[in-house]
Amino acid sequence: MRAIREVIVVEGRYDKNALRQVVDATIIETNGFGVFNDREKQALLRKLAAERGLIILTDSDGAGFVIRNFLKGAVPKSQIKHAYIPDVYGKERRKTTAGKEGKIGVEGMRPDVLLYALERAGAVFLDDRPSAPAVRSAVTKGDFFEWGLTGSADSKSRREALLKKLGLPERMTTNAFLEAVNILFSKESFMEVLHELSR
Numbered sequence: 269m270r271a272i273r274e275v276i277v278v279e280g281r282y283d284k285n286a287l288r289q290v291v292d293a294t295i296i297e298t299n300g301f302g303v304f305n306d307r308e309k310q311a312l313l314r315k316l317a318a319e320r321g322l323i324i325l326t327d328s329d330g331a332g333f334v335i336r337n338f339l340k341g342a343v344p345k346s347q348i349k350h351a352y353i354p355d356v357y358g359k360e361r362r363k364t365t366a367g368k369e370g371k372i373g374v375e376g377m378r379p380d381v382l383l384y385a386l387e388r389a390g391a392v393f394l395d396d397r398p399s400a401p402a403v404r405s406a407v408t409k410g411d412f413f414e415w416g417l418t419g420s421a422d423s424k425s426r427r428e429a430l431l432k433k434l435g436l437p438e439r440m441t442t443n444a445f446l447e448a449v450n451i452l453f454s455k456e457s458f459m460e461v462l463h464e465l466s467r
Contacts, residue, residue, distance in 0.1 A: 270383070273392040274321040274349065275451075277313065279335060282362070282375035283325070290379045291386065294320075294451055298335055308444045310342050315436060316451065317347035323389050325351040325382075327373035351389035353377050405455035407446060415462060418442060433465060 272293040278284055284295045296313065303309050313322065324339055326332035340348065353374060359366035360376040367373070374382070387393075412418045417427050431440055436448055449458055 271394040272323070272386065273394055274323045275313075275316045276323045276325055276351075276386075277339065278325050278374055279327060279332065280375075282360070283327075283373065286375045286377065286379075287325070287382060290382050298326075298339075300331070301335065303335065304338060308440055311436065311440070312444070312448050312451075313339070314343055315448070317343045319452070321347050321349065321392075323349045323351050323386065323391055325353070325374055325385065325389075327367075327371065328353050328355050329367060329369040329371050329373070331368075332373070349389045349391065351385040351391070353381060353385050407449050407453070407455050407458055409442075409446065411455070412442065412446060429465060430461070433461070 269290070269292050272291050275294045275296055276287060276291075277296050277298060278287060279300055280297055284297055287293070287295055294316070296309075296316070298309070299306070303313075316322065322339075322343060324336050326336045336350070356372045356377070357366075357370050358372050358376070359370075360372060362375075377385075409418070417423055417430070427442070427445060431445065434448075434452070436445065440448070453461070
C-alpha cells in the first residue's frame with residue numbers, strides 16, 4: 269500500500285472505504301452536499317490544505333462536479349490537486365439501480381484506476397515510508413477531560429486558547445476539535461503543544 273502526503277477529499281464513506289484499500293492517506297468525506305453548510309469542515313479543509321495540500325476525488329457525474337467546484341471556491345487553488353475518474357457506465361454492487369447519470373462512482377472503481385487517477389493528479393507518494401503505516405496513538409475524549417479541555421470551569425477558555433494557537437476556528441465544537449487534533453498531530457506532539465501553552 270502506497271502512502272500519500274496530501275489529504276484526499278471524497279464524497280462519502282463508501283468512497284473512503286474503497287480508497288483505504290489502495291492508499292495510506294488521510295481521507296475526509298464531504299458527506300455529499302453536506303459540506304456546503306458545514307463551516308467547521310470547510311475550516312478544517314482549509315487548514316489541512318495549507319499544511320499538506322488537498323486532492324479532490326469526486327464522482328464523474330454532475331453532482332461530483334458541483335462539490336468539486338464548491339471546494340475550488342472554498343480553498344486556495346494553489347493548495348488543491350484534482351484527481352478524476354473515467355466515465356464508466358453501470359452501477360455499484362451495493363446499489364439496486366444505477367445513479368441518475370448511470371455512471372459508476374469512486375466507490376466502484378478498480379484499485380488500479382484509483383491509483384492511476386491519484387498519480388495523474390500529481391500526488392506526492394511517500395515511497396521511503398515502510399509499507400505498514402506506523403501506529404500512532406490517538407487523542408481521546410478521555411484525554412481531553414484529563415487535560416482539562418472538557419469538564420472543568422475553564423475548559424472552554426483553554427480550548428479557545430488552543431484553537432487560536434493552532435489557527436483553527438474558535439467556534440469549533442469539541443468533537444470537531446478532537447477530529448482535527450487527530451488528523452494534525454500524534455498524541456505525543458499534541459501533548460507538547462499543551463505543555464507549551466501552559467508555560
